[in-house]
Amino acid sequence: MHFDKQKIQSAERIFRLNLINAITGIKPANLIGTISQNGQTNLAVFSSVMHLGSNPALLGFILRPQKDARRHTYENILETQYYTINHIHQKFVEQAHYTSAKFEKEESEFAQCKLTEEYLFHFKAPFVKESSLKIGLSLQQTIPIELNDTIIVIGQVEHIVATDKIVSKNGYIDLEGSETVGISGLNTYYTFQKRYEFPYARTSELPYF
Amino acid sequence: MHFDKQKIQSAERIFRLNLINAITGIKPANLIGTISQNGQTNLAVFSSVMHLGSNPALLGFILRPQKDARRHTYENILETQYYTINHIHQKFVEQAHYTSAKFEKEESEFAQCKLTEEYLFHFKAPFVKESSLKIGLSLQQTIPIELNDTIIVIGQVEHIVATDKIVSKNGYIDLEGSETVGISGLNTYYTFQKRYEFPYARTSELPYF
Numbered sequence: 001m002h003f004d005k006q007k008i009q010s011a012e013r014i015f016r017l018n019l020i021n022a023i024t025g026i027k028p029a030n031l032i033g034t035i036s037q038n039g040q041t042n043l044a045v046f047s048s049v050m051h052l053g054s055n056p057a058l059l060g061f062i063l064r065p066q067k068d069a070r071r072h073t074y075e076n077i078l079e080t081q082y083y084t085i086n087h088i089h090q091k092f093v094e095q096a097h098y099t100s101a102k103f104e105k106e107e108s109e110f111a112q113c114k115l116t117e118e119y120l121f122h123f124k125a126p127f128v129k130e131s132s133l134k135i136g137l138s139l140q141q142t143i144p145i146e147l148n149d150t151i152i153v154i155g156q157v158e159h160i161v162a163t164d165k166i167v168s169k170n171g172y173i174d175l176e177g178s179e180t181v182g183i184s185g186l187n188t189y190y191t192f193q194k195r196y197e198f199p200y201a202r203t204s205e206l207p208y209f
Numbered sequence: 210m211h212f213d214k215q216k217i218q219s220a221e222r223i224f225r226l227n228l229i230n231a232i233t234g235i236k237p238a239n240l241i242g243t244i245s246q247n248g249q250t251n252l253a254v255f256s257s258v259m260h261l262g263s264n265p266a267l268l269g270f271i272l273r274p275q276k277d278a279r280r281h282t283y284e285n286i287l288e289t290q291y292y293t294i295n296h297i298h299q300k301f302v303e304q305a306h307y308t309s310a311k312f313e314k315e316e317s318e319f320a321q322c323k324l325t326e327e328y329l330f331h332f333k334a335p336f337v338k339e340s341s342l343k344i345g346l347s348l349q350q351t352i353p354i355e356l357n358d359t360i361i362v363i364g365q366v367e368h369i370v371a372t373d374k375i376v377s378k379n380g381y382i383d384l385e386g387s388e389t390v391g392i393s394g395l396n397t398y399y400t401f402q403k404r405y406e407f408p409y410a411r412t413s414e415l416p417y418f
Contacts, residue, residue, distance in 0.1 A: 001376055003369040004330070008266055011368055018380030020263040022370060023344055024399060025237030025296055026384055027260070050259055051236070051355035052271060055227040057217055062261060087234055097418050108414035114418040121213070122356040135232055147349055147363060148262035154356060160212040167210055171227030175235055175393050182235040182383050182391065182401065185395055188411065190401040192235060195384060196302055198396045201310035209304050209323040 016039055022185035027187065029088040031115075032061070034076030035124045036105075041117055041126050043070040043109035044100050047183040049085055057157035059085065059137060062150050072105050077153065081139045082124040086131035093189050121159060130165040132163045132178045138201045211234055231394035238390045239299040239397065240305055240324075241270070242335045243285030245314075251281045251337050252318035254308050258294055266366035268294065268346060271359050281314050287361065290348045295340035299388040302398050330368055338340040341372045342385045353361040 008016060013022050027047035030115035034042045037156030048062040063074055088096040091116060099109040110117050120136075144151050166178045169170040174194075181189045199205070217225060236256035243251045257271040272283055286292050296307040301324060309320040319326050325338035329345075336343040346364030353360050375387045383403075390398045408414070 001369075001371045001373050002330075005266075005365070005367050008366060008369070009264070012362055013264075015380040016266075017263050018370070019376065019382070020266045021260055021368065022276040022380070024258045024260050024268060024294075025239060025377070025389055026235050027237065030234060038212065048259055050257055050271065051230055051233050052354065052359055054226050055218070055222075056357065057214075057229045058357055059224075059233060062259065075366060085233075090404070094321055094407065094416060097407045098407075098410045098415055098418075101412040101415065102417060103412055112412075112415070117346065121211075137414070141354075143352060143354070143361075144351075145363065146259065148265065148267055151264030152294065152352075152361070154354065156214070157217060157229065157232070158214050160210075160217070160228070162210045164210050167228065169224075171224040171231070172394055172397060173218040173228070173231040175399060180234055181404070184403075187407045188403060189405040189407075190384060191404050192399040194393075195299070195390070196306075196395060196402050198303065198398075199305045200396065201307045201322075203310040203312055206283045206307055206310065206321070207303060209307075 010024060018185050026085065026182040026184060026190060029096065029183045031086045031099065031128050032073055032132070033084040033086060033087060033128055035080060035125055036076050037079045040106060041108045041110050042076055043099050043115060043128065044073045045088070045096050052154060058140065058154055059135070059157065060152050060154045062152055064150050074151070076109070077139055080124050083137055084125045084127045085135040085137065086128035086179050087133040087178070089132060090181060090191060092130050093181050097187065123159060127161065132166050133173065134161045135159065138152050227394050231327050235391040235393060235399060238305065238392045240295045240297055240308065240337050241282055242293040242295060242337055243282050244289060244334055245285045246288045249315060250317045250319050251285055252308050252322070252337065253282045254297070254305050254356070261363060267349065267363055268344070268366065269361050270362045271361055283360070286348055287334050292346055292364065293334045293336045294338035294344040294346065296340060296342040296387070296389050299390060299400060301339050302390050306396065311379060329370060332368060336370065341375050342382065343370045344368065
């Protein structure tokens, strides 16, 4: 199967959306929790959360400001400067998916999708109580990508809250035991099996392939 | 378990690296293939490839220019303007991992790690023959993130090459059947099981949670 640029551009819109959203491989499944200055909460599923650096601990995610659901997240982050990123697990994957429906700003996806707001350490933004790994972040920078009107939102990790068994003593996270899920394309969810763990790669210690 | 910013910053370095590299959830596993103007090829594993948009089809990835292995990738992309992104599958995951060792610029990771250069459609950069889903991209923009000296590299999709059975007629990609892998942290690899497929979420069609 071969698609060149012209064939991609002339493909049927939904086919192209599905294909291009899937070609990077598996994507992480996270819920971003926010609150407006007048106390209205919002929760939205994102598959674009990425690691940017460990020291300082910086995470990014991509948003399209023109889409309704995403706009509430962005407006709240700009208002309060804080947000949370929460892993999605099997037990609430359907509820998490439906946070992508276009609810009105005065409707909280927490209530609509039966997920629970949790406030910890006097942190401004709501965590998702049902999640086994939750991160509180403070906004550091927004970078517009003019090529297609998206925005990269960068935050610093202020808090990490995890159930004990999910984090090993060397800092590894058990994505299989925690039943964390990942996203392919726009609406397919996968679970994981841990298969390989390799050492830090050194040219002096290459295996015999 | 709770880590606040101070506890993260004062944590032992390797623990922090492992933890912060893993907290975003699963990451896609891809090999980026490049060639220098004088014909020296390079191949490097990346877990930061992300979807930026479908029309035009844009993908991004993050790199740290100061790291040796990553620098060769970046130098080659700047020289030729072209690169490939190739899914990593179970059958060659160990070879793919070892492309992260710090080989000299005149040593190609293709040869060192026993993976095969493939040249298709007169595209400048080498694809990975062993991969079931390969993407050829043209450089569009590099965006420096000054907060921590990383760079976002953005490319437009010029070619998608896939084995027939991996792409469905609606554009979905079968990450389980293709034995594509994902990365947690720096060196743990997971395989996937497809578990859920939900419709486009509409507020008028909420399930009963």
